[in-house]
Amino acid sequence: MGNDARIGANAFAGSEPDQDGHGDPDDLRGSWSDAHADFLSSLSEEETAGLLKIARRVELKPRGQLFRAGDRSNDVFIVADGCIRLFQVSSTGKETILWFSFPGEIFGIAELWSGSDREIYAEANEATRVYSIRRSDFAEFLGTHPEVSMRAIGILSARVRTLGHAMVGLATDNVETRIARLLLRFAAVSSVRPCDDTGDGAEHELCVNVRLTHQDVANLIGASRQTVTSTLTVLRKRGTLRAVNQHFHIIQPERLRRALELGAA
Amino acid sequence: MGNDARIGANAFAGSEPDQDGHGDPDDLRGSWSDAHADFLSSLSEEETAGLLKIARRVELKPRGQLFRAGDRSNDVFIVADGCIRLFQVSSTGKETILWFSFPGEIFGIAELWSGSDREIYAEANEATRVYSIRRSDFAEFLGTHPEVSMRAIGILSARVRTLGHAMVGLATDNVETRIARLLLRFAAVSSVRPCDDTGDGAEHELCVNVRLTHQDVANLIGASRQTVTSTLTVLRKRGTLRAVNQHFHIIQPERLRRALELGAA
DNA sequence: CAAGATTTGTCGGCTGGCCGACATAGGGGG
DNA sequence: CCCCCTATGTCGGCCAGCCGACAAATCTTG
Structure with a gap:
C-alpha cells in the first residue's frame, strides 16, 4: 500500500x-x-x-x-x-x-x-x-x-x-517559540522534495526546504518583519539555525524539539 | 428539505x-x-x-x-x-x-x-x-x-x-475588534436555541445565547481576563452591549457589523 | 442561610513587540 | 556589467496588553 x-x-x-x-x-x-x-x-x-x-x-x-x-x-x-x-x-x-x-x-x-x-x-x-x-x-x-x-x-x-x-501558538507563545515551531513544521512538510545541499556534515540537520522571506515568516506567525529578522539572527548566533543557499537548516533538531516541549506543549 | x-x-x-x-x-x-x-x-x-x-x-x-x-x-x-x-x-x-x-x-x-x-x-x-x-x-x-x-x-x-x-483576527486585530467579531459569530451560532428574554423592546437586538465567563472569552480570543473585562465594560458603556440574565445582547448589530467591515474585513 | 468558591471590576507598573526610518546587500534582467 | 528592486539588518520610541494584587459581587452547596 x-x-x-x-x-x-x-x-x-x-x-x-x-x-x-x-x-x-x-x-x-x-x-x-x-x-x-x-x-x-x-x-x-x-x-x-x-x-x-x-x-x-x-x-x-x-x-x-x-x-x-x-x-x-x-x-x-x-x-x-x-x-x-x-x-x-x-x-x-x-x-x-x-x-x-x-x-x-x-x-x-x-x-x-x-x-x-x-x-x-x-x-x-x-x-x-x-x-x-x-x-x-x-x-x-x-x-x-x-x-x-x-x-x-x-x-x-x-x-x-x-x-x-x-x-x-498564536495565542500563547512568544515570537521566538512560534518561529521555532514553524520551522520544525515546515521541515517536516517540505521534505517531500530533496535538499540540494550535499552534506558537509549536515546529515543530522533538518532542512526547511522552502524559500521563505522574513516577511513570509512574519505573515505566517503573525509578527512584524523586523521582529522576525532579529529573532532569526538570534537563533543563528545561538547556533540553532544555519542559512543554506536560499533556505534554513536546523542544526540540532532534537535539542530544539525538546526545548519546545518543555517551553510549551 | x-x-x-x-x-x-x-x-x-x-x-x-x-x-x-x-x-x-x-x-x-x-x-x-x-x-x-x-x-x-x-x-x-x-x-x-x-x-x-x-x-x-x-x-x-x-x-x-x-x-x-x-x-x-x-x-x-x-x-x-x-x-x-x-x-x-x-x-x-x-x-x-x-x-x-x-x-x-x-x-x-x-x-x-x-x-x-x-x-x-x-x-x-x-x-x-x-x-x-x-x-x-x-x-x-x-x-x-x-x-x-x-x-x-x-x-x-x-x-x-x-x-x-x-x-x-488573532494576527491582525486588537482585542476590542476580536471581541466584537466573536460576539457576532456566537450570536449567529448560538441562535439554535431561543432566547429566554421576553423583549422589552429587544426585538432588534442580537442575542449571544451562551454562558461565557470573561475568562472564556479571553481563552477564545487569546487575551488576558482583565483586558476582556475592561473592554466589555467599555462596550457596555458605549451602548453596544447589554447584559441580560447570564448572557449578552448586541444592541445595534448592524452598526457593529458595519464598524467591523470598515475596521477590518 | 451562611460559608466557600467562582466571577467581575479596577489599578499601576512593566515589557514584548510594533512601527517608522534608514543603511546595506543581493541578484536578476536589460 | 550595471541598475533597480527586493530582501536583510539595526535602532529607538512608544503603547497595547500582560501580570500581580486586591476588593466587591454573585453563585453554589451543604
Whole structure:
C-alpha cells in the first residue's frame, strides 16, 4: 500500500527523472498529523488515473496568482510540483498566510462544498505546476469513490488540527517559540522534495526546504518583519539555525524539539 | 428539505416539549459558512434514524468532561442539547478554546481518521446531552452513505474557514475588534436555541445565547481576563452591549457589523 | 442561610513587540 | 556589467496588553 502511494505520486508529478530517489526519512512520517497529508500518495493507481482524466494542467510563474478572494470557486487543485501559498488579506492590507501546499497536496476543497466565493488567495511561491479539477467533476469523483471521500475527510481533519495548533501558538507563545515551531513544521512538510545541499556534515540537520522571506515568516506567525529578522539572527548566533543557499537548516533538531516541549506543549 | 432537516433534529433531540417552536430567524442562515454547520439538520429522516440506531446517549453535568488530550479517540459525538467547549491546554496551563459545539453539531471527527489520540479537551459548558458513536460504526456509516460523507466534508470545510478567520483576527486585530467579531459569530451560532428574554423592546437586538465567563472569552480570543473585562465594560458603556440574565445582547448589530467591515474585513 | 468558591471590576507598573526610518546587500534582467 | 528592486539588518520610541494584587459581587452547596 505504501508502494502504491509512491506510484500514484509519480504518475501525477509526471516526468521527473530524479523522482524515485527522494528518500524522505521514515521518521518524518510520524509528524503526519501535522502535515497536510499528501493527497495523491494516498490514492491507488486506478484512482490517480481517474483523477488525471478529469484534471487540467496549469503552469504558474513565481508569484503567479491562481485565484483571489471574491473569485467564484469553480475548481479544486492539486500541486504537481512547486509550492502554493494560501493567504488572506485584511482590509488594512496585512497578509496572513494560512498554509503552504506542497506537491501532492490538495487545496481549494474548503470552498468546494458551499460553492461560495473564495475567501483566500492562492499564489505560486515559485514556479509551480498544479492540476485543476472542476468542482462538479471532483464532487462526482468523490461520490463514486467513497474511499477517496474518506481521504478527503482525513485531509481536512489534519488541516483543522494544524490550524488549531497554530491558533494556540498564536495565542500563547512568544515570537521566538512560534518561529521555532514553524520551522520544525515546515521541515517536516517540505521534505517531500530533496535538499540540494550535499552534506558537509549536515546529515543530522533538518532542512526547511522552502524559500521563505522574513516577511513570509512574519505573515505566517503573525509578527512584524523586523521582529522576525532579529529573532532569526538570534537563533543563528545561538547556533540553532544555519542559512543554506536560499533556505534554513536546523542544526540540532532534537535539542530544539525538546526545548519546545518543555517551553510549551 | 428544510423541513426534513427540522424533523431530523427533533428526532435526535428527543423529548423536548418546546422543541417545535424555536424559531431561529432565517436571515441567520446567511452566515452559514461561519457556523460549524448543523450536522443533524442536514440529514434526511432515514439517515438520522440510521445514526440513532448506532448512537449511545451520554449525559453531562456542567463542567463534566467528555474526553481529554491523550485519550484514545474511540468515538465521534453529536450534541443533542446543551453545549460543549473544545479547547487545548498549553504546557503553561493556559487554555485556548477552539470552538463551542451547539445542538446538532458534530465534533471529534478530526481525530476520526488518523485514529490517533485526542489532542484537545471536551467539556460540557452546561448540562449537556450528547450522542456518542463508535468510530468504526461511524466510518462504516459514512461508507454506506456517500451523501453524508459529503456533508462531513462540508462541515470540516466550514471549520477550516472559521479557524482561518480566527487566525487572521488573532494576527491582525486588537482585542476590542476580536471581541466584537466573536460576539457576532456566537450570536449567529448560538441562535439554535431561543432566547429566554421576553423583549422589552429587544426585538432588534442580537442575542449571544451562551454562558461565557470573561475568562472564556479571553481563552477564545487569546487575551488576558482583565483586558476582556475592561473592554466589555467599555462596550457596555458605549451602548453596544447589554447584559441580560447570564448572557449578552448586541444592541445595534448592524452598526457593529458595519464598524467591523470598515475596521477590518 | 451562611460559608466557600467562582466571577467581575479596577489599578499601576512593566515589557514584548510594533512601527517608522534608514543603511546595506543581493541578484536578476536589460 | 550595471541598475533597480527586493530582501536583510539595526535602532529607538512608544503603547497595547500582560501580570500581580486586591476588593466587591454573585453563585453554589451543604
